[in-house]
Each structure stands twice: as structure tokens, then as C-alpha cells.
Amino acid sequence: MHYLKDGDIIQKKQHSLLNRASEATDMLQEHIEKDDVIRIISHNDADGISSAAVLANALAEEDVQFHTTIIPRLKEDIVNQLRHEKYDLFIFSDMGSSFIKEFNTYKHDVIVADHHQPDDTEAESNVVHLNPHLFGI
Numbered sequence: 001m002h003y004l005k006d007g008d009i010i011q012k013k014q015h016s017l018l019n020r021a022s023e024a025t026d027m028l029q030e031h032i033e034k035d036d037v038i039r040i041i042s043h044n045d046a047d048g049i050s051s052a053a054v055l056a057n058a059l060a061e062e063d064v065q066f067h068t069t070i071i072p073r074l075k076e077d078i079v080n081q082l083r084h085e086k087y088d089l090f091i092f093s094d095m096g097s098s099f100i101k102e103f104n105t106y107k108h109d110v111i112v113a114d115h116h117q118p119d120d121t122e123a124e125s126n127v128v129h130l131n132p133h134l135f136g137i
Contacts (some may be wrong), residue, residue, distance in 0.1 A: 001045065019133045024111045024128040029090040031109065032064050039087035040068040041095070042076045048094035055093060074099060083108075 019067045035122075038059055042052035052068055059066045067087070071078065074095045078104045078119060082090060091111045096103070098117035104124040105112040123129040 017130075017137060019029065019134060020128065020130050020134075024130050027109055027111060027128055028089065028091075032059075032062060034088070035065075036088045038064060038066040039082070039085065040066055040073070040092045041075075041082065041092050042068070042070055043094040044070045045094070047115075051093040055091060071095075076102070079103075085093065097129065097133075098130050100127060100129055105130050 096112035
């Protein structure tokens with residue numbers, strides 16, 4: 001199949017995004033295999049509730065225990081409060097891209113699946129930041 005130059009660029013960006021998604025699924029699978037309870041935090045709008053529901057349903061199908069919280073806005077005090085919770089994996093859906101610096105300091109693993117504008121902070125090894133903006137999409 002022949003692609004235009006712009007198509008090649010789009011394909012490479014999509015491939016990189018899919019690689020990052022694969023990292024997130026690998027991290028999630030590790031915690032599932034350890035029977036960890038997964039902590040989901042999501043936004044209280046249509047896409048946040050939908051993404052949390054998809055995650056919760058997928059985990060329930062695999063008999064994985066989880067705790068979901070829907071919030072209106074992720075703020076620094078909530079991020080600091082969550083760091084003290086006894087979960088080994090936090091998943092932030094539809095929010096979290098502006099708190100990568102803080103998540104880097106968590107002693108837990110973190111997956112951020114978001115589409116909002118991120119800042120320039122690079123994720124450390126305990127954080128998988130899945131955001132199309134990071135790949136120019």
C-alpha cells in the first residue's frame with residue numbers, strides 16, 4: 001500500500017501512540033497478575049464517565065477488583081491525598097496530563113490516559129502517559 005508523505009507521518013505517530021498504549025496494557029497486566037486492586041480516577045463529564053465505565057467493565061470481565069472515583073476536577077490537593085492511598089496502580093482517565101511531575105514522585109505505578117493538553121514534563125518509569133498530543137495527533 002502506498003501512502004502520501006503526510007500519511008507516512010500520521011502512520012508513524014499512530015504507531016508510537018499504539019506503542020505507548022502497549023506499555024500501559026503491560027503495566028496493567030502486571031498488576032492484574034499480582035491480584036492488585038486497581039484505582040481509577042476520572043472526570044465527571046461524558047468522556048470521563050464513559051472512559052471510566054469502559055475501564056471498570058474491562059476489569060470486571062477479568063474478575064479484577066477496582067475502586068472508581070469520578071471527580072469534577074483534578075487538583076493538587078487531590079493528587080497529594082491519592083499518593084497516600086494503599087493502591088499499587090492508579091489509572092487517571094480523561095485527566096492527569098498536567099500532573100505528570102507529581103505522579104513521577106508517587107511510589108506507585110500510574111497510567112494517565114488523557115486527551116487534554118499536557119505540559120512538558122517527561123514521565124518517569126512508574127508513569128505511562130498516554131496522550132495523543134505527545135505524538136502530534
